[in-house]
Amino acid sequence: MKKWSFDTIAIHGGFDWEESLKYNSIVVPIIQSAVYPYESAQYAADLYSYKIEGYSYGRIDNPTVAAFEKRMAALEGGEAGLGAASGMAALFMIVHHLVEQGSEIVSSNRVYGGTFQLFSATMPKMGVKVRWVSQPDNISSWEEAITPETRLLHVESPSNPLLFVGDVPAIGELARSRGIPLVVDNTICTPALMRPLELGADIVYHSCTKYISGNSTSLSGVIVGKKDFLTHVRREGYRNMGPSLSPFNAWLCLLGLESLSLRMERHSSNAMTIARYLEKHPKIASVNYPGLESHPQHKVAKRQMKAFSSLMSFNIKGELDDARRFIDALQLCVHTTHLGTSKTIAIQPAATTHWQMGPEERKKGGIEDTMIRFSVGLEDPDDVIADLEQALEKV
Ligand SMILES: Cc1ncc(COP(=O)(O)O)c(C=O)c1O
Structure with missing residues (x-):
């Protein structure tokens, strides 16, 4: 067979x-x-x-x-x-x-x-x-x-x-x-x-x-x-x-x-839509997603990955408190440390997971105060974008 x-x-x-x-x-x-x-x-x-x-x-x-x-x-x-x-x-x-x-x-x-x-x-x-x-x-x-x-x-x-x-x-x-x-x-x-x-x-x-x-x-x-x-x-x-x-x-x-294959396909296409939206937003300083041509290893990613999965990070223009205000304004996206799940999840590493590193080590490691780690879920990406839009208005 x-x-x-x-x-x-x-x-x-x-x-x-x-x-x-x-x-x-x-x-x-x-x-x-x-x-x-x-x-x-x-x-x-x-x-x-x-x-x-x-x-x-x-x-x-x-x-x-x-x-x-x-x-x-x-x-x-x-x-x-x-x-x-x-x-x-x-x-x-x-x-x-x-x-x-x-x-x-x-x-x-x-x-x-x-x-x-x-x-x-x-x-x-x-x-x-x-x-x-x-x-x-x-x-x-x-x-x-x-x-x-x-x-x-x-x-x-x-x-x-x-x-x-x-x-x-x-x-x-x-x-x-x-x-x-x-x-x-x-x-x-x-x-x-x-x-x-x-x-x-x-x-x-x-x-x-x-x-x-x-x-x-x-x-x-x-x-x-x-x-x-x-x-x-x-x-x-x-x-x-x-x-x-x-x-x-x-x-x-x-x-x-x-359902892994189906989910990874949808995770990846939703993430691409959201990365493209964020890339153009005036309040976003940078978006780090392997699917974007601007990502430093985009070519490597293209060679060895079938699609680009759904994890990204982006920097909000401003300071630590601006990113904090953004997190607090989210209504659909869940604020927690998790990733890779059906729900879209956001966290500010400098204030949580990487806080213990201290500002100097964080800087060396490329973890900005304004960075948001974002794991795109399986919701309708338009609903996620609407949530991002209203949260960014509050920054
Ligand atoms: C890339 C990666 N590897 C390993 C782990 C550890 O996995 P677990 O929390 O299941 O022990 C994590 C957890 O977030 C992770 O993101």
Whole structure:
């Protein structure tokens, strides 16, 4: 039979007709069970000595989570998947497995705040150092950061909140030439818009809390990569630290995947409409969206992404208080820290998520006081524009 294409895998992957008949359900069942009965002493012995595959204990594996892992692996074009309690849990599992005391991580410095904290505050406690690449659009900056202790290269593309787009094929080629794995945070694209493994990455992970689950219902994460690698992670760090994905949250992610392609298309076209509107608005100083020709990595984004997703940031003319007034005036767009969901969301990073950095560090990192991070949802873009219009009138 013909190999399934992306949209078919998103609906049927990981739960085939036979399984459907076994459970007498067209929907992947939620196996809400912490443990699984073993059919015999021999079966249990074989399971625990890894002679056979099966479900042993809910912290390590679960049939609902397994369906999600298989579907994600197929969508990313990887050998296997591993569900995690959150995007951060997924990243920590990858890094923990690749490093030891004295190792180094080389990462683009344009990363989500939680990733920045994990690499710069938590990993040093384990004797692991991060070398930040401060010009991640320049491949020689990556080359210069690599030392004999480097155990992984890490890039988030596009990045949150600065929308830096990493050239995955170029970084992947460098990683391969040095025998170091490239780890890509594919949260903002999802496999519907970019497939990093095909572009030269070795390991991909997601915060499925965002577009994959899609409705702000659940914390969730996933890793996709080689089967051997993920088997080792499952049998060691994952088993010993317990960052497993709950069956119910895996089920919500499975539901989300069924409409992922459609949603990413609409997220992207809505975002493009709104970015074009903002670009022309007299009270807006700049718009940062990879879909705009003015974005510094627009060409790279065009090469490696099917569409440009829905995260953007823009600067309001004026000062911190002007941006604050704008936020307070919004009526439809939700003011919170989240992104990648059906509702449009706005936040002022300088006053919230990046406040702790202080004004100097923020300036260095390109986080202006007047910056708004904006995640465009699935509402009618005309309604979002009407809300932006009335809020900008109050600035
Ligand atoms: C790009 C990116 N990666 C990772 C994470 C962490 O995900 P989680 O909140 O699911 O742990 C986030 C969270 O906002 C994110 O935006």
